[in-house]
Every structure is written in structure tokens, then in C-alpha cells.
Amino acid sequence: MSMDIVCLVGATGAGKTASSLHLARCFHGEVVNFDSRQVYRDIPIVTAQPSAQEQAVCPHHLYGYLASDIPVQAGRFVGTVRKTLEDITARGNLPVLVGGTGLYLKTLIQGIAPIPDIPGDVRTRIEAMCADQGSPALHERLKRQDPVSAARIHPNDKQRICRALEVLEGTGRPLSWWHVQPAHQPLDIRALKLGIGVDLQALRPLLARRIEVMLELGAVMEMQDAYAACPNRDAPAFTGIGCPELLAHILDGLDLAEARSLWLQNTRAYAKRQITWFKRDREINWFAPHDLREMEERVRAWKGRGSTRYLGC
Numbered sequence: 001m002s003m004d005i006v007c008l009v010g011a012t013g014a015g016k017t018a019s020s021l022h023l024a025r026c027f028h029g030e031v032v033n034f035d036s037r038q039v040y041r042d043i044p045i046v047t048a049q050p051s052a053q054e055q056a057v058c059p060h061h062l063y064g065y066l067a068s069d070i071p072v073q074a075g076r077f078v079g080t081v082r083k084t085l086e087d088i089t090a091r092g093n094l095p096v097l098v099g100g101t102g103l104y105l106k107t108l109i110q111g112i113a114p115i116p117d118i119p120g121d122v123r124t125r126i127e128a129m130c131a132d133q134g135s136p137a138l139h140e141r142l143k144r145q146d147p148v149s150a151a152r153i154h155p156n157d158k159q160r161i162c163r164a165l166e167v168l169e170g171t172g173r174p175l176s177w178w179h180v181q182p183a184h185q186p187l188d189i190r191a192l193k194l195g196i197g198v199d200l201q202a203l204r205p206l207l208a209r210r211i212e213v214m215l216e217l218g219a220v221m222e223m224q225d226a227y228a229a230c231p232n233r234d235a236p237a238f239t240g241i242g243c244p245e246l247l248a249h250i251l252d253g254l255d256l257a258e259a260r261s262l263w264l265q266n267t268r269a270y271a272k273r274q275i276t277w278f279k280r281d282r283e284i285n286w287f288a289p290h291d292l293r294e295m296e297e298r299v300r301a302w303k304g305r306g307s308t309r310y311l312g313c
Contacts, residue, residue: 002188005095010196011271015289020098022292024058033062035099040237042226068230068237102277118170146174195284
């Protein structure tokens with residue numbers, strides 16, 4: 001099935017949600033998540049998932065549908081996204097993909113890297129090493145063996161570090177090598193990429209305020225409840241930024257102000273990596289966060305002005 005999709009990308013906190021809602025209203029759109037953290041159901045505040053009020057504006061898909069102990073792998077997740085896109089297209093609506101996980105978008109559009117299945121004993125051994133030595137130690141190992149992948153992965157991201165090391169051990173090739181191999185099963189997709197561009201310096205106060213709002217909304221209590229339901233600090237849901245910092249406060253007695261400062265520091269570093277990733281993609285059309293009309297006009301020109309389904313706002 002041939003599909004037209006609009007992709008909204010950019011750093012965390014840049015304003016992708018507001019833009020997605022505007023475009024969905026204008027173009028009979030349905031919003032599809034392709035952020036690797038917002039799939040977890042028990043931490044919607046910490047992962048900044050769209051609120052119930054925002055999700056009521058139009059159909060939203062693939063937010064908060066996984067339990068905390070289930071890992072997300074790019075190939076499997078992209079398969080789920082593909083089925084969702086096909087369903088939306090069959091209804092005659094426009095899929096609007098929203099997220100900051102650039103690798104997932106690349107996998108969706110260019111196809112799935114042909115990585116062989118990794119033996120279960122390799123995965124178990126790597127996970128045991130991570131539990132014993134800690135993710136920063138394994139990240140140092142990854143730096144030596146696959147520096148390209150290490151540069152893209154935060155030292156606290158246990159899930160992605162373990163995945164990179166298990167691929168290296170299980171196949172004899174680094175994950176970064178696999179990612180540049182000819183993909184199989186490319187999708188018949190025509191994609192318009194829209195980027196929400198914010199300078200890192202301008203983004204910093206927005207990120208600080210965003211964390212304050214999360215705390216005001218009950219992020220600490222949410223994290224307490226999530227951990228009670230899944231008492232494993234290494235659970236896949238808890239590897240994303242915000243969770244380790246809050247768990248250090250809840251379980252280790254780290255002062256909340258210190259946890260908040262560390263959370264902000266790690267979020268800034270993550271945003272910087274996202275900006276670097278997306279800036280390399282020459283297909284992205286960049287807009288300021290509040291350039292909603294300009295984004296609308298760009299989509300309209302891409303879809304074709306003669307269409308009667310897309311009447312605008």
C-alpha cells in the first residue's frame with residue numbers, strides 16, 4: 001500500500017505536540033507516536049505523553065500501550081507503526097508521526113536493517129553484565145568496540161547499550177555497521193518531514209520549566225507507583241531520562257532539587273544529541289515552534305492544492 005505521511009521531528013520540548021494537533025485538525029489527521037519512551041503506560045507524565053485533553057482533539061496511536069518490563073526494539077516497533085499507518089490511510093486520513101527518536105523514523109522510511117536474531121543466551125549474559133557492572137561501564141566498553149553507536153547512546157540507557165553489545169557479540173559486527181547495510185522490506189511511503197527547530201540555548205529554559213510542570217503534575221508519585229508495579233530499576237521503561245533521577249530520589253534519598261538538576265542536565269544533553277541527529281537530514285523542512293500557518297501551507301502544497309479533503313483551518 002502506498003502511503004503519504006507527515007513526520008514532525010525535533011528535540012524534546014521543542015513544541016511538536018502543539019504542531020501535530022494543528023496539522024491534524026487541518027488535514028483530517030491522526031497522530032502516531034514514534035518516540036521510544038512514550039510507549040510506556042505507567043509513566044505518561046515523565047515521558048511527556050500528550051494529555052487526555054490533547055488526545056481528545058484527534059485520534060492518537062501507540063502512546064502508553066506497553067508495560068514497563070517490555071523492551072522496545074526498532075524493527076518490531078516499526079512493524080507496529082506500519083500497520084497503524086496502513087489502517088489510517090485506509091480510512092482516508094493523514095498519518096502525522098510525532099517523535100524525537102530519529103533512528104525509528106529512518107528505519108520506517110528506509111526499511112529495516114537486516115540484523116539476524118540474537119541468541120537468547122547472549123542477551124541474558126549481556127543483561128547480567130549490565131546489572132553487575134552498571135550501564136556506564138558497559139558504555140565505556142561500547143565506546144571501544146563501536147564508537148559510532150556509543151556516541152548516539154546515553155551512558156545511562158541500559159536497554160540500548162545492551163542491544164548494541166548483544167548485536168556486536170551475536171553477529172560479530174557492530175550495530176552501526178548493520179545500520180548502514182541495504183535494508184530489506186522498504187515501505188512504499190511518501191514522507192514530508194517537518195522539523196521544529198529551537199536553538200539549544202533557547203531550549204534550556206523551556207526544558208527547565210517543562211520539568212517543573214512534570215513535578216507539579218505528580219511525576220514523583222507517578223514514578224513511585226510505576227516502580228511499585230514493576231520493582232526493577234533496570235526495567236526498559238525506567239532507562240529513559242527522568243526515571244533514573246526520580247528513582248535515585250525515591251529509593252536512594254537523593255534530594256529532589258539535586259534530582260531535578262540532574263534530570264535537567266541529562267535532558268539538555270539528550271536534546272543536543274537529537275538536534276545533531278536531525279540536522280544531518282537534508283530532507284527536513286525547518287520551522288519555528290509557532291510557525292503553524294507556515295507548516296500548514298507547506299503540507300497543503302505537498303498534498304496538492306486541488307484536494308477537497310484538506311480544507312485547512
